[in-house]
Amino acid sequence: MKLVQADVAIDEDCHRLVAAAADWGRLDILVNSVTPALARALAPLIRVNAVCPGYMDTPWWTRGIGQGAADNLRELVKSAVPLRVASRPEDIAEVVMFLAGPASRHMTGAIVPADAGVLLLVPVSATDAHR
Amino acid sequence: MNSFDGLCALITGSASGLGAATAVALAHRGARVIINYRASAGEADETAISAARRTPR
Numbered sequence: 001m002k003l004v005q006a007d008v009a010i011d012e013d014c015h016r017l018v019a020a021a022a023d024w025g026r027l028d029i030l031v032n033s034v035t036p037a038l039a040r041a042l043a044p045l046i047r048v049n050a051v052c053p054g055y056m057d058t059p060w061w062t063r064g065i066g067q068g069a070a071d072n073l074r075e076l077v078k079s080a081v082p083l084r085v086a087s088r089p090e091d092i093a094e095v096v097m098f099l100a101g102p103a104s105r106h107m108t109g110a111i112v113p114a115d116a117g118v119l120l121l122v123p124v125s126a127t128d129a130h131r
Numbered sequence: 132m133n134s135f136d137g138l139c140a141l142i143t144g145s146a147s148g149l150g151a152a153t154a155v156a157l158a159h160r161g162a163r164v165i166i167n168y169r170a171s172a173g174e175a176d177e178t179a180i181s182a183a184r185r186t187p188r
Binding site: 053056058059060088089090092093094096097100101102103 | 134135140147148149151152153155156157160
């Protein structure tokens, strides 16, 4: 019974949040709002955590901007991010495995950057929206 | 390391990229994985083949 009530509340909240995020083109608002909202509503049955990747080295870039530009972008990212790497999907999947698995059983509502440190390049006031 | 034995995972957008990598990683750790895609049927098939391949890591 309690779970059913929670479901309704989540649904209404999410509708509002999705609409707001779409209006402003701010996906971080969605992540930062829905993650704790779902985590609160679904605890202790279900844990809810989010991963925030940075640059992703995938063919999506090549398709969008061409091979040469994609190669240039990869090198630019590698020279700019604190960890000096171009993250690939497998690298981020490791973080998802941790958050989905028993090793993170004491975590819920966490928003985890897995971005090779790119957020560290952003002024602190701008990252407030991210945590 | 099969910490996902007996569990089932639905991965949205798992034809390529982050979704595909997540689906494959979960499958290789013992999960049953549902691969979801919007338009990329061919890539989704490739994800399924990779997921089914027994490559312990």
